[in-house]
Amino acid sequence: MARTDTALASRRKGTRDAEATRGAILDAGRAEFAERGLGGGRIDAIAERAGCNKAMIYHYFGSKAALFSAVLEHNYALIRSAEAALDLSHRDPVEAVRTLVEFSFDYVAANPEFIKLINEENLHAGVHIDAAMARKLNSPVVGTLREVLARGAAQGVFRGDADPQQLYISIASICYFSIANRYTLSAIFDLPPGDALLGYRRAHVIEVILGYLRP
Structure with missing residues (x-):
């Protein structure tokens, strides 16, 4: 595979991974907020549900x-x-x-x-x-x-x-x-x-x- 093809494939994989992570966070947030509300919902719990760390949540969304x-x-x-x-x-x-x-x-x-x-x-x-x-x-x-x-x-x-x-x-x-x-x-x-x-x-x-x- 040429270097440009490798770079393109890497970018595509990165995009897919980012979309998958964002989707997992949204699904986890949906479950957490439905169960505990906005006030009771915890970023730690959402991160655990989504299988990621808190930093990723703040990276994609900025705040609770x-x-x-x-x-x-x-x-x-x-x-x-x-x-x-x-x-x-x-x-x-x-x-x-x-x-x-x-x-x-x-x-x-x-x-x-x-x-x-x-x-x-x-x-x-x-x-x-x-x-x-x-x-x-x-x-x-x-x-x-x-x-x-x-x-x-x-x-x-x-x-x-x-x-x-x-x-x-x-x-x-x-x-x-x-x-x-x-x-x-x-x-x-x-x-x-x-x-x-x-x-x-x-x-x-x-x-x-x-x-x-x-x-």
């Missing part, structure tokens, strides 16, 4: 607060990426909305860290989230939903005045509340705990959203 901000961005990017994979634009409008609601419910149920990190950031009045970044991440799914609603209205299966942004917020809100409060809901209303309750709520949420959209 900055790492928390990066974890939030990573948290939102994960769900937005998963939403994009649903390919809603190529689905029948009713199927597309049903798929989005099912996904939203199942994602929150399968990723409790998502709820905990959002709760933590709201306790801090949203000061760590980059608003411009968050809007940029959310724009594609709202745009896709707008197109789905327009197709549904044109076909006569959806009402014509549904606001895609408000609808998305409603979907996220209902799914989030059902998961985040499953234990208190079970106790207050004497409902079956765990997966049985979630099954009932999942079916109900789908019917509520589709019922609202009927013309």
Whole structure:
């Protein structure tokens, strides 16, 4: 291998190693902050979870607060990426909305860290989230939903005045509340705990959203 090829391969390996380390730190931060919050989360514990030293964390992120901000961005990017994979634009409008609601419910149920990190950031009045970044991440799914609603209205299966942004917020809100409060809901209303309750709520949420959209 020529010297230039060796140098290029070395740079590529260094880039891959850096990306892997940064990814490991974000995953470790997600777990630590979800479990202990921003105040209780420790850089030592994150370094141990990530299999690196504290210096690497400060090298990539600068501070614990900055790492928390990066974890939030990573948290939102994960769900937005998963939403994009649903390919809603190529689905029948009713199927597309049903798929989005099912996904939203199942994602929150399968990723409790998502709820905990959002709760933590709201306790801090949203000061760590980059608003411009968050809007940029959310724009594609709202745009896709707008197109789905327009197709549904044109076909006569959806009402014509549904606001895609408000609808998305409603979907996220209902799914989030059902998961985040499953234990208190079970106790207050004497409902079956765990997966049985979630099954009932999942079916109900789908019917509520589709019922609202009927013309």
